[in-house]
Amino acid sequence: MENVLELKDVWKIYDLGKIKLEVLRGVSFYIKKGDFVVVLGPSGSGKSTLLNMMSCLDVPTKGQVFLDGKDVSVFSEDKLAIVRGEKIGFVFQQFNLLPHLTAIQNVVLPTLFRGTSFQEKTERAKEILSSVGLSSRLNHKPSELSGGEKQRVAISRALINNPEIIVADEPTGNVDSKTGAHIMELLENLNKKEGRTVVVVTHDAELEKFSNKIIRIRDGNLIKK
Numbered sequence: 001m002e003n004v005l006e007l008k009d010v011w012k013i014y015d016l017g018k019i020k021l022e023v024l025r026g027v028s029f030y031i032k033k034g035d036f037v038v039v040l041g042p043s044g045s046g047k048s049t050l051l052n053m054m055s056c057l058d059v060p061t062k063g064q065v066f067l068d069g070k071d072v073s074v075f076s077e078d079k080l081a082i083v084r085g086e087k088i089g090f091v092f093q094q095f096n097l098l099p100h101l102t103a104i105q106n107v108v109l110p111t112l113f114r115g116t117s118f119q120e121k122t123e124r125a126k127e128i129l130s131s132v133g134l135s136s137r138l139n140h141k142p143s144e145l146s147g148g149e150k151q152r153v154a155i156s157r158a159l160i161n162n163p164e165i166i167v168a169d170e171p172t173g174n175v176d177s178k179t180g181a182h183i184m185e186l187l188e189n190l191n192k193k194e195g196r197t198v199v200v201v202t203h204d205a206e207l208e209k210f211s212n213k214i215i216r217i218r219d220g221n222l223i224k225k
């Protein structure tokens with residue numbers, strides 16, 4: 001099967017004046033369509049940095065990132081933003097919901113600059129929110145939602161543009177273990193039933209069981225077991 005994502009010798013080096021901080025040191029791997037990937041590593045090992053490269057939120061200092069076979073490390077900011085919007089749904093660790101918007105408005109937000117009518121978008125947002133069990137919370141603001149509900153709104157927002165890849169940074173990090181299990185079940189369904197590629201970053205080794213591919217990172221290097 002085709003590689004949806006491939007990293008070739010990716011380096012991220014922060015220039016802090018006297019010090020050059022090598023956060024990623026020549027990372028290479030690929031992800032195939034339909035994979036469920038868990039990226040594991042201790043705090044500070046470079047997981048979020050790696051995730052940002054994989055989801056076109058940042059570009060490497062050296063090396064290449066291929067998305068559907070295209071080298072995105074040479075793309076302009078604008079082009080990166082377009083590719084990101086089309087292909088990748090990002091679930092942030094801190095949810096990043098806008099506090100003054102309702103659940104449904106938060107979900108519709110990433111579609112505002114796209115073709116379909118507002119009514120179609122709202123219908124689709126409603127469908128997605130219902131599919132994650134939030135049909136009775138459409139008009140609630142984030143402050144009126146529980147942690148798990150907020151995370152489900154964040155996942156719904158990541159799904160609204162129908163991305164091939166869903167990338168989640170510590171999706172269970174801010175919810176209790178029961179809600180965390182629910183969230184993982186949701187991501188598992190998106191992978192198994194809808195065939196979407198899922199990448200989850202975590203420091204929780206428990207989540208390994210959901211994956212068909214594990215990427216372990218330590219001090220900016222991939223490690224084998």
Ligand SMILES: Nc1ncnc2c1ncn2[C@@H]1O[C@H](COP(=O)(O)OP(=O)(O)OP(=O)(O)O)[C@@H](O)[C@H]1O
Nearest residue numbers: 014021023041042043044045046047048049050203
């Ligand atoms: N913009 C930046 N400038 C300088 N250093 C940075 C920058 N962003 C991250 N770092 C450093 O890079 C290292 C890796 O950070 P990263 O956020 O990728 O770690 P992480 O594995 O996601 O950790 P955590 O599990 O705590 O979220 C850290 O030591 C961090 O201090």
Ligand SMILES: [Mg+2]
Nearest residue numbers: 047048049169
């Ligand atoms: Mg992180």
